[in-house]
Amino acid sequence: MTITIGTRGSKLALWQAYYIEEKLKEAGAQVEIKIIHTKGDKILDRSLSKIGSKGVFTEELEDQLRSGEIDIAVHSAKDLQSSLDEDFEIIAFTEREEVNDVLVSHKELNMESSFTVGTSSTRRVAMLKAFYPHINIVDMRGNLQTRIGKMEAGDCDALLLAYAGVHRMSYHDKIKEKLPVKRFTPAVGQGSVAVESSVNLDKEKRELIIHACNHPLTEICLRAERSFLKEINGGCSIPVFGYCNWFDDYLLELNAGIVSLDGKKIIRVSTLLDDPEQLGIDTAKKLMDQGGREILKEIRDQLNSAL
Secondary structure (H helix, E strand, O other), X not given: OEEEEEEOOOHHHHHHHHHHHHHHHHOOOEEEEXXXXXXXXXXXXXXXXXXXXXXXXXXXXXXXXXXXXOOEEEEEHXXXXXXXXXXXXXXXXXXXXXXXXEEEEOOOOXXXXXOEEEOOOHHHHHHHHXXXXXXXXXXXXXXXXXXXXXXXXXXXXXXXXXXXXXXXXXXXXXXXXXXXXXXXXXXXXXOOEEEEEEOOOOHHHHHHHHHHHOOHHHXXXXXXXXXXXXXXXXXXXXXXXXXXXXXXXXXXXXXXXXXXXXXXXXXXXXXXXXXXXXHHHHHHHHHHXXXXXXXXXXXXXXXXXXX
């Protein structure tokens, strides 16, 4: 049995594809890898919010899933849009790495220092404005190696990145501070690799991929987070955050929220439940009822006026 993996071409994306390849080979499959360039890889002179958030890193991969040229597409789970077309599904989430954001620099800095940080994430920008208003922010796009190079060339003093990517690319020596999850809560899905397929994927292949790659405890948590994101219709241009973990053997806890673009308003909610999809829905409704609806409308109005 041969399984064809579609992936973006960055070193981090390829790390993820090779990671899935290894798991599939251990399960007895033969594997081919196909590199596909996405809109988010090609357009680097505009922020993600100005490109448009839906499918910016996934659309071209999904086109090839639909045509059958690839069997599965491998993504960072945090890059997936909140709602998939009905002919696609996520069939596996790998075991999650640490979910924290980290400060990365070639200089001796910490979050109390005054410096310029590069990031393209609207969530990180809004949270920096909320919690670290003394830090200057510049937009920084490109793959991880490109951004590290720009930083070392003087375009900024530091980067704010997901620990998982920094760990996978062996940049541990550049981590200056790990930001606490309870305050600087990550994006939905951060830390896990997602495997997407067409709903028409061969049943035998589908079962092998799930058995080889899916981590059930992670999957349940990410189903809650993605249910939350879908309910509020969030995307990568909306500064929302959400992190679900196991409260005990039976209950899940979802901590989630939204930040205004200027960082002046932040709403957090926390919910306990045993059903992941309902947990996401209940958490989104609680957030909306506690002022999130107004912040979300304000954000969308500001983004639309900037286009």
